[in-house]
Amino acid sequence: MFQKARLRRFGIAGGALAVAAGFAVATAFAVAPAEAKPVKDNSAHTTTPIKHLVVIYGENVSFDHYFGTYPNAANTDGTKFTAAKNTPKVNGLTPALLNNNPNEYNPQRLTPAQAVTCDQNHNYKPEQAALNNGAMDQFVQNVSKDTCTGAFGEPGLAMDYYDGNTVTGMWNYAQNYTMSDNSWDATFGPSTPGALNLISGQTHGISSYDPTSGTTNPKKTATPDSYTVVDPDATTGVGTVINDPDPVYDDCADNNHTSSNALGGLSGKNVGDLLNEQGVTWGWFQGGFKPTTTAAASSTGYAICGSTHTNVAGGSSVDYSPHHNPFAYYKSTSNPHHLPPSSVDAIGHTDQANHQYDTSDFYAALNNGNLPAVSFVKAPEYQDGHAAYSDPLDEQTFDIDLINALQKSPEWKSTAVVISYDDSDGWYDHVAPKITNSSNSATNDTTICTTAATKGVPALGGYQDRCGPSQRLPLLVISPYTSANTVSHTLVSQPSILKFVEQNWKTGSIGGGSFDKTATSLSVLFNFSHPQNHGVLLDDKTGAVSKIIPINNTPTHPKPWTPSKGHGKGGKDDKGDKGHGGLFGWFTW
Template identity: 65%
Template sequence: MVIKPRNWSKRTRTAAIAGVAGVSALALVAVAGPAWAGDGWWHHGGGHHPQPPVSASTPIKHLVVIFDENISFDHYFGTYPNAANTDGTKFKAARNTPRINGLTPKLLKQNPNQNNPSRLSHEQAMTCDQNHGYGAEQKAYNGGKADKFVEYTETDKCTGQPILYGAPGLVMDRYDGNTVTGLWNYAQHYAMSDNSYGTVFGPSTPGALNLISGQTHGVYAVDPITGKKVTDAYTVASPDANGVGTVINDPDPAFDDCSGNNHTAKNALGAMTGKNIGDLLTKQGTTWGWFQGGFRPTGTASGYSVCGATHQNVGGNTVVDYSPHHNPFEYYKSTSNLKHLPPTSVAKIGHTDQANHQYDLTDFDAAVQAGNLPSVSFLKAGEYQDGHAGYSDPLDEQQFLVSKINELQKSKDWASTAVVVAYDDSDGWYDHVTPPNVNGSSDAANDQAALCGTKPAAGGYADRCGYGPRQPLLVISPYSKTNYVDHQRTDQTSILKFIEDNWRTGRIGDASYDARADSLTGMFDFWHRPNSRPVILDPSTGAVTKH
């Protein structure tokens, strides 16, 4: 049965779409009502009342962001929708599948890099991790020629349990729909972008911070034992006189017991200043949560909670589930859950209690089953399923993605839900599109002038050169367009901007990239009746089992 949102008239649709675009007719209506006093209460009729929840500006009442690891667009979608069908799961595209900006015959056979892109088979799912440093990725693009990936971001020799696949030219290589079948099938039935970018260059932590704040500046380093401010070049790039600078690496967060191997390592930890989207959502009473694999402690040691849960990936390698530097909210004291405390009840998931909106993935499952899905949810797989080469892979990632999306599609909230599948960084994998420069930096130690020197640095903050490499982005929802490729330029903070506009939180400020981000609304269709019939996939194969 197709469900039409109550009172979702053509006039309301128009207002809502304008609102998400940043000119909110609905927000203007809200201004005429009771006044927000900024203290957690509404002043109305001379009295103080608890703040009422903010209704969504569009039919999307639940946004679920699945934030996976380390994939460039060409690495997963370079030959979409054409698959070899020589191994893995068969894939056949619909006849009306739109074209993408992918790997042309010339790029496949006469690539300007040292090696041509080769197809990785289903049996080569476990590969070496590539170099995805802030500076190395810039060098790979070589001033816009995109011809130095082998020299600067390739890692073709590595070992694991078992030995990981590696070969000369590996950084150039790509999968097709016989291995990343689930993602290709979601693209067939929903909407994807071929013009979406990491907000800046570099590894996981900058990408995660940009997702929630659009800001990698504002970090200072602290001693892992005493918590006192220290000087550390790995944690803080371009520090000012107060030791505050920019994150370009992967320091662990300061407000997390599980950081630095339960604070036994000597490496400095990073503490972020400023605001993030969690702060804005909490202030207005909108429910939200970050759910990560392995967040639930397995014990304690020396007064610290221990995150010791492990799983085996498809290669038989045992991997610790929880990665502290993959959790951006733990860098901010205001949104951290230092001791990894559980929610006081399933009913409190998404609300502010001792868990402070930071949860284990099992808490997400409990919330969905109880019909208590928060308005905004961020999902982070345990490391073995997050897609990061070296310890994860596309097959384990598919298990996670499909299982969670199937779970949501079978829930009572699916008719008002949108799932965004996005990535934290490119891992250094080849992508032929040189990212557009929208924000500059002239740090000679880290930035390539040919890429980063053409624009001023917003806020005067160095080492935020962006956009970074192109990455996959998909929107899966009853309201997403069908078999659609969006060509509008977006970045990681376009997700942040959608949240801000849909729940009318206002902007982060302080030169956050959210102010310049383009919209995700081109991937939605709010004008027609939604298609609430789910597309259920097999988590093991990625094949469609029900439509």
């Protein structure tokens, strides 16, 4: 999303729309959710002991950028890290890759003092070019951004990495729970495609909307908008999103509607729709979602999202980023005016907030004892980990505060926290992807994708511009139902989280070419047979382990977990990856 210079990143742009025009457009955009028929609350009806799933969705980190040298830290600065003797190895940066890398620069270790760095080029096509058809040797030429204002930069910056002296919290979670070294960004490109792949496994189906009238731009030829929609249908204008257009169903889009960029809206279903149909509570919680000026109090009729914070380097940014909210692209799951929940008890249920909340509402629900079954949590920008305006230290504070609060709650014994990311930011990762979904766009794809297409690799649903997977991303599962100090080597991707939700709450699937059809379920990272009987609290500033607390994780179910008859046993990849029983349909609770 770095490329969207046309949208303000560090403050509220000046100017305002005329009052009359503002109210007209607000009426066009502010579509209330349809009145839903009452559905029985099925939140507790799961196929595993996980009753609460919390997904912390961070920004822009490759696997090697955070875990390339795991579990070995330099211990020359920052927080000291010493790994347990039995720590399994990861597919990381070998001595050869560190000292004789095929790229123009060798990877260099970044210190805690260099936490805020320049943002790399992570567009759809440059990311493909960096991989150089699998040679993994063109990162510096295509994605490295070495100089910038107010952040650290150096030649070949895209090659660089942190270790356990900076991302200490992440490494300690890996020590005590389960991580993956084979988790992938489903497609190439920046934040919006990654966010959409999390909730629907689908980046096709986007239409361009005029920001003033709220009406669709019917054809690319009639109203050129190659940024919002790529390879659109000549008649309908519907195509694929590979960039970061703001969502149409959001008052705070386009810099609180002070800009004039086209907006994007998606057709089809997302996981929120599935959960609503099944009667399962859920919510998207994002920092800065609570408006600083409500729509009713605004002169334009739009809510204004203006809260800001500073990162560890003193840089300030607006907390809320509209294009980080994937549910706002769908009419059915949007809350255009950023209305608050009607009560704390209503959080997770369908009311005027329509499942879209501020992060403060997450803590309110947790403290009130009504944590939704499925929660997606997005930090405010300064804590989301994105280079240029955030950093791993601020990200660590946000993640640890939230996870500590969960571990101290009664819900922890049936909770799983997933830390995942939307894209790689273009940061170097040495593992070449095996393209499993091809694309042959003359404009947007390079040889790594087009060659796959010519060799018969399918494009799911027949849609172009969804080439992937692209690069490895960090993935951790923190739960009593994971094995401590375990590394899974089974290939998963962002839609694996979606598939976990679908199977655990028996929602059915998205369909329509969604990657949930081909994704491996996140179940491979759990161990439902032998839950841990403690929680591990970390210091939110240093990332060090501060306290081990006991938990009562005795299952409340009448029967212990057993795989159903007639199915094979879970696989065993290698040291650290035990398989844990195979696919979700095999569990009975």
